Amino acid sequence: MFDVSTVDDPDIPQHRDAEDSDGADWGEQVFRSLPDLGIRHVATVPDAGLGRFLELCDADPAIRLITLTTEEEGIALACGTWLGGELAAVAMQSSGVGNVVNMLGLPNVCRIPCLLLVSMRGEAEERNPWQVPVGRAVPDLLAALGVDVFRPESASGVAPAFVEAAGQARRTGRPAAVLVSQRIIGAKSFAGGD
Amino acid sequence: MRDAGPDRHAGLDRRALVAGILDRRGDAAVVAGLGSPAWDCHAAGDSPLNFYFWGAMGGAAMLGLGVALAQPARRVLVVTGDAEMLMGVGSLATIAAQAPSNLALLVLDNEAFGETGRQAGLTGRDTDIAAIARGAGIDAAFTVGAEVGEGSAGFAATDFDALAGMLFAGEGPVLCVAKIALSAESDSYPPRDGVLLQARFRAALAGD
Numbered sequence: 001m002f003d004v005s006t007v008d009d010p011d012i013p014q015h016r017d018a019e020d021s022d023g024a025d026w027g028e029q030v031f032r033s034l035p036d037l038g039i040r041h042v043a044t045v046p047d048a049g050l051g052r053f054l055e056l057c058d059a060d061p062a063i064r065l066i067t068l069t070t071e072e073e074g075i076a077l078a079c080g081t082w083l084g085g086e087l088a089a090v091a092m093q094s095s096g097v098g099n100v101v102n103m104l105g106l107p108n109v110c111r112i113p114c115l116l117l118v119s120m121r122g123e124a125e126e127r128n129p130w131q132v133p134v135g136r137a138v139p140d141l142l143a144a145l146g147v148d149v150f151r152p153e154s155a156s157g158v159a160p161a162f163v164e165a166a167g168q169a170r171r172t173g174r175p176a177a178v179l180v181s182q183r184i185i186g187a188k189s190f191a192g193g194d
Numbered sequence: 195m196r197d198a199g200p201d202r203h204a205g206l207d208r209r210a211l212v213a214g215i216l217d218r219r220g221d222a223a224v225v226a227g228l229g230s231p232a233w234d235c236h237a238a239g240d241s242p243l244n245f246y247f248w249g250a251m252g253g254a255a256m257l258g259l260g261v262a263l264a265q266p267a268r269r270v271l272v273v274t275g276d277a278e279m280l281m282g283v284g285s286l287a288t289i290a291a292q293a294p295s296n297l298a299l300l301v302l303d304n305e306a307f308g309e310t311g312r313q314a315g316l317t318g319r320d321t322d323i324a325a326i327a328r329g330a331g332i333d334a335a336f337t338v339g340a341e342v343g344e345g346s347a348g349f350a351a352t353d354f355d356a357l358a359g360m361l362f363a364g365e366g367p368v369l370c371v372a373k374i375a376l377s378a379e380s381d382s383y384p385p386r387d388g389v390l391l392q393a394r395f396r397a398a399l400a401g402d
Contacts, residue, residue, distance in 0.1 A: 069284025080260020
């Protein structure tokens with residue numbers, strides 16, 4: 001379903017140093033954590049930085065990958081699955097955090113856990129200035145809205161942070177977000193352009 | 195709508211319509227969008243199986259989808275207004291793609307922003323939510339209470355057995371737009387405490 005050709009694009013540096021002993025990268029490690037977290041629903045507006053994770057979710061019949069028109073739908077959806085008994089994950093690019101602002105009032109006021117996986121843009125080596133304003137604001141936006149933020153410093157730290165964020169969300173009854181930095185994902189370049 | 199003036203246009207009686215439908219709900223979960231649709235559902239009889247929005251405009255349909263996906267054996271009805279549905283209009287495409295057979299949406303369309311001073315809404319001009327839903331891929335999308343031709347349900351909006359049958363037993367996803375009057379109704383407020391609303395709703399869903 002998702003074209004992940006861009007993930008293997010040589011123009012997008014991939015940080016293979018973080019592969020674990022059987023060669024899994026951070027996206028695969030996060031994917032592998034889903035069953036133990038009881039997560040069967042993953043909602044997303046896709047991003048190249050999430051490509052491997054989304055590809056694996058899409059290929060797994062035990063995971064329902066829900067494509068959204070806008071990220072705020074994912075917050076409301078995750079609140080609904082929780083009311084129905086299940087934690088869900090919402091995967092988005094950092095620009096999507098700008099789209100979820102008002103909808104985050106729902107899990108906050110109702111004390112509903114939900115889990116955000118955010119691939120960052122607008123950080124180091126960003127080539128597209130349009131990504132910078134919201135990318136820069138993401139940590140402050142999330143903090144201001146009562147979302148616990150986890151920022152792993154290396155690729156190998158992403159899945160542990162995801163598991164910790166899920167636990168924190170469940171314990172506190174609040175949203176939690178994992179920000180995967182552009183340094184971990186690799187800066188996107190634009191073929192034939194700046 | 196506490197200080198509403200005279201009715202602006204003819205249409206269905208929203209309280210009678212919602213009560214007539216919810217009287218036939220069985221054990222269905224009901225998700226009520228913010229404003230008058232929530233008051234209508236509360237007026238029809240509060241239930242732990244009702245989840246009411248007091249904010250987060252645009253989120254009702256997606257919250258309903260989440261419940262429907264997590265609880266595929268449970269019928270879920272979203273009751274919301276025309277402007278709330280339009281704010282989350284992309285949800286119709288998302289719902290169509292997931293094709294939850296247990297989800298129905300009832301859009302109470304008074305062609306106005308009833309809670310904020312009766313400003314004219316967009317469905318009073320050229321916008322047809324049932325047509326948008328069909329275009330998004332929800333084939334079972336129709337309108338009651340207006341002369342709408344192609345999208346007509348084929349039965350009277352006051353035939354509650356037919357309407358409730360479509361919403362609670364029809365193969366989902368189903369969407370019904372009900373053209374209601376712009377009317378003043380008595381206050382009927384559910385609890386404002388979001389923690390109370392979510393905890394009792396979640397317990398009621400898990401409890402049987």
